[in-house]
Amino acid sequence: MFYLIGLGLSSVKDVTVRGLEAIKGCKRVYLEHYTSILMSASKEDLEEFYGHEVILADRDMVESQSDEILAGATEDDIAFLVVGDVFGATTHTDLVIRAKELGIKVESIHNASVMNAVGACGLQLYSYGQTVSLVFFTDTWKPDSFYDRVKENRDIGLHTLVLLDIKVKEQSIENLMRGNNIFEPPRYMSISTAAQQLIEVEQTRQEAAYDENTMCVAVSRLGAPTQSFKVASLKELAEYDAGEPLHSLVIVGPNPHDIEIQYMAEFFDGTKEELKACFNK
Amino acid sequence: MFYLIGLGLSSVKDVTVRGLEAIKGCKRVYLEHYTSILMSASKEDLEEFYGHEVILADRDMVESQSDEILAGATEDDIAFLVVGDVFGATTHTDLVIRAKELGIKVESIHNASVMNAVGACGLQLYSYGQTVSLVFFTDTWKPDSFYDRVKENRDIGLHTLVLLDIKVKEQSIENLMRGNNIFEPPRYMSISTAAQQLIEVEQTRQEAAYDENTMCVAVSRLGAPTQSFKVASLKELAEYDAGEPLHSLVIVGPNPHDIEIQYMAEFFDGTKEELKACFNK
Numbered sequence: 001m002f003y004l005i006g007l008g009l010s011s012v013k014d015v016t017v018r019g020l021e022a023i024k025g026c027k028r029v030y031l032e033h034y035t036s037i038l039m040s041a042s043k044e045d046l047e048e049f050y051g052h053e054v055i056l057a058d059r060d061m062v063e064s065q066s067d068e069i070l071a072g073a074t075e076d077d078i079a080f081l082v083v084g085d086v087f088g089a090t091t092h093t094d095l096v097i098r099a100k101e102l103g104i105k106v107e108s109i110h111n112a113s114v115m116n117a118v119g120a121c122g123l124q125l126y127s128y129g130q131t132v133s134l135v136f137f138t139d140t141w142k143p144d145s146f147y148d149r150v151k152e153n154r155d156i157g158l159h160t161l162v163l164l165d166i167k168v169k170e171q172s173i174e175n176l177m178r179g180n181n182i183f184e185p186p187r188y189m190s191i192s193t194a195a196q197q198l199i200e201v202e203q204t205r206q207e208a209a210y211d212e213n214t215m216c217v218a219v220s221r222l223g224a225p226t227q228s229f230k231v232a233s234l235k236e237l238a239e240y241d242a243g244e245p246l247h248s249l250v251i252v253g254p255n256p257h258d259i260e261i262q263y264m265a266e267f268f269d270g271t272k273e274e275l276k277a278c279f280n281k
Numbered sequence: 282m283f284y285l286i287g288l289g290l291s292s293v294k295d296v297t298v299r300g301l302e303a304i305k306g307c308k309r310v311y312l313e314h315y316t317s318i319l320m321s322a323s324k325e326d327l328e329e330f331y332g333h334e335v336i337l338a339d340r341d342m343v344e345s346q347s348d349e350i351l352a353g354a355t356e357d358d359i360a361f362l363v364v365g366d367v368f369g370a371t372t373h374t375d376l377v378i379r380a381k382e383l384g385i386k387v388e389s390i391h392n393a394s395v396m397n398a399v400g401a402c403g404l405q406l407y408s409y410g411q412t413v414s415l416v417f418f419t420d421t422w423k424p425d426s427f428y429d430r431v432k433e434n435r436d437i438g439l440h441t442l443v444l445l446d447i448k449v450k451e452q453s454i455e456n457l458m459r460g461n462n463i464f465e466p467p468r469y470m471s472i473s474t475a476a477q478q479l480i481e482v483e484q485t486r487q488e489a490a491y492d493e494n495t496m497c498v499a500v501s502r503l504g505a506p507t508q509s510f511k512v513a514s515l516k517e518l519a520e521y522d523a524g525e526p527l528h529s530l531v532i533v534g535p536n537p538h539d540i541e542i543q544y545m546a547e548f549f550d551g552t553k554e555e556l557k558a559c560f561n562k
Contacts, residue, residue, distance in 0.1 A: 008297060009391065016392070017301060018294035085393060087400025093544055100547065108401050110289065110393030110504055111297070112366060115406055117391040119368025125396055126412040130439055133407070156433045158411055223391055263374055266381065 002070060002099045003079040004086040006111030009223025012041045012049040019109040023050050027076040030069055032092070034059040034168050036083040037186075039224045039246060046081075054081070058169050062091050066098050073104045084113030114222055114248055118161055121217045121229045121250060122263025128161055129153030134249075135165040136189060137197050144201045151209035154254055162198075162249040164189035188245035191218040191230075195237035195249070210234065210251060215278050217250040217264065218242050231268040231275065255279060283354045283380045285367040287392025290504030293322045293330040300390040304331050308357040311350055313373070315340040315449050317364040318467075320505045320527060327362075335362070339450050343372050347379050354385045365394030395503055395529055399442055402498045402510045402531060403544025409442055410434030415530075416446040417470060418478050425482045432490035435535055443479075443530040445470035469526035472499040472511075476518035476530070491515065491532060496559050498531040498545065499523050512549040512556065536560060 003022050008014030015023070023029055031043065033056040038046070046054050057069065057080070069080065086092060086108050099106050119125045130153060132146035146162070153160045167187040175182045199212050212235040220228045220242040230240060237249070256264070256279060265272040284303050289295030296304070304310055312324065314337045319327070328335050338350065338361070350361065367373060367389050380387050400406045411434060413427035427443070434441045448468040456463045480493050493516040501509045501523040511521060518530070537545070537560060546553040 006393065011299060013299035013302065014297050014391075016289060016295050016297050018292060020298060021294065085397045085400065087397075087406065090405065090540060093403060093405075093540060097540075097544060108398075110295075110398040110401075112287065112391030112393060113397045116366045116368075116394045116396040117389075119366065120389050120391075122374060124371065124374075125368060126414070129410055130437075131407040131409075152437045156411075156437075259371060259374060259378075263378060 001077045002073045002104045002106045005079055005081050005109045006085040007038055007081050007083050008111040009117060010039045012045050016111060022109060023079050025077055026079040029079045030055045030057040031081045032057050035089045038083050039221055066095050070099055070102060070104060085111050088113055117223050121219060123159050123260050127159055129158035131161045133163045134194055134197060147201050147205055147209055150251060154209060157253050157255055159253045160251040164194050164247055191237055191242040191247045191249055192240055195234045199234055199238060215252045219248040229267040231264045282358045283385045283387045284360045286360055286362050286390045287366040288319055288362050288364050289392040290398060291320045293326050297392060303390060304333060304360050306358055307360040310360045311336045311338040312362045313338050316370045319364050320502055347376055351380055351383060351385060366392050369394055398504050402500060404440050404541050408440055410439035412442045414444045415475050415478060428482050428486055428490055431532060435490060438534050438536055440534045441532040445475050445528055472518055472523040472528045472530055473521050476515045480515055480519060496533045500529040510548040512545045
């Protein structure tokens with residue numbers, strides 16, 4: 001059996017009881033280690049909690065060496081652990097398709113992910129449109145296809161969850177060219193960087209998907225004990241220090257419901273009435 | 282402390298290790314018992330697994346007697362258990378707002394819900410639009426506001442998750458009028474009923490949000506060991522026996538990605554090419 005097991009968002013204890021039992025019975029246990037990180041737990045913490053060795057699986061291993069991961073899974077149990085829930089990333093879907101081609105049984109053990117836990121910020125989950133991702137801009141590469149998605153969402157009154165880039169085990173161009181096996185320290189996009197990039201794209205595109213006064217919810221360390229939310233305009237969030245990673249951002253729809261405003265007001269520097277006045281302009 | 286704890290989708294063991302520890306330490310433990318049910322576990326199963334009494338909380342208790350649920354939570358730990366994740370329903374948001382008004386600390390312990398676990402059917406989570414709910418139609422009450430939401434989603438190429446009604450502890454009009462404390466057996470909307478109602482609304486509205494040939498994914502018992510998916514047209518699903526509850530439905534967007542088609546083909550009565558031909562017409 002090939003188990004895909006969601007680990008939830010933060011601590012080693014966010015695994016489900018069923019997931020933990022499955023892990024303990026597996027011959028090999030891989031941890032997907034490039035689309036997200038478990039905020040409050042290291043590889044060693046996991047190994048101690050599971051009583052089992054954990055093999056870190058980077059993008060290259062998952063995408064090019066999937067048969068190695070799956071080796072023996074027709075007889076033995078193999079686990080592939082994913083931070084959040086198991087179907088957040090396309091590459092995991094590829095892995096399942098490959099397993100089925102090889103005649104391996106697959107079982108998913110689900111968990112919380114940012115896609116549903118973001119409900120904690122008070123915006124109703126059924127009022128979100130499509131989710132978008134924002135990658136680190138460089139001087140020459142500023143992909144902005146997310147902009148059209150945000151516009152589509154806002155045109156029909158919906159909130160947009162913006163997932164922020166993380167870079168794990170990346171190489172500098174110099175080290176890549178020279179074939180040096182040296183990796184850059186991990187980087188996690190902050191809310192301020194995200195807000196700056198969003199404003200930059202609006203200034204380029206100028207199609208009024210949003211503007212610097214658009215209200216957003218800064219989501220910091222969702223699911224961790226230090227989780228926090230901050231409701232403010234993009235312009236304010238461009239200067240906001242949200243602390244340790246991981247961060248996400250919600251671009252609030254143009255007309256949030258009264259109960260959404262009431263809930264968000266707790267995270268806003270002002271009264272409920274002042275927050276309400278930030279919408280419907 | 283007032284804990285909101287997600288139970289996940291199916292078995293008692295779908296609770297997280299952190300959630301289980303919190304439950305064991307609580308003075309009172311409530312189970313929200315009207316927006317969803319845990320498929321493979323009864324109240325008694327939960328009580329045995331937790332080693333703790335579980336109080337069933339129906340809609341009336343949660344909406345009218347919230348202060349009773351919250352009583353003493355400034356000193357003692359109280360748990361409110363929710364099937365799936367904690368912020369699926371608006372009434373839970375109300376409960377949190379009330380708790381904070383009373384000066385009670387609130388902590389959420391998240392879990393999987395249909396909103397993210399539906400990724401298991403192979404459609405990418407970031408390509409879903411707003412989620413809609415479908416209620417049981419009666420002869421005189423056929424609410425169809427979901428139709429506009431589905432149209433909005435499909436107009437911009439997105440999938441739509443359709444949550445199907447459940448009726449727990451409902452009274453017949455006769456018993457309600459007579460003040461009899463007699464409740465109807467629980468009812469869970471099946472995929473075939475949902476498909477029939479969707480077709481009925483399209484025939485009334487005729488605004489081409491979808492038609493009876495629109496491809497959908499029937500989602501049965503998501504997260505349970507007997508979980509199954511079936512890819513077929515609405516017309517076919519109107520006759521489909523999906524077995525035991527709970528059921529959900531995904532209306533596939535008009536142009537699914539190649540990898541989505543490849544994954545869905547496993548649940549389709551035909552080849553990948555035949556499935557592909559069902560789109561882009």
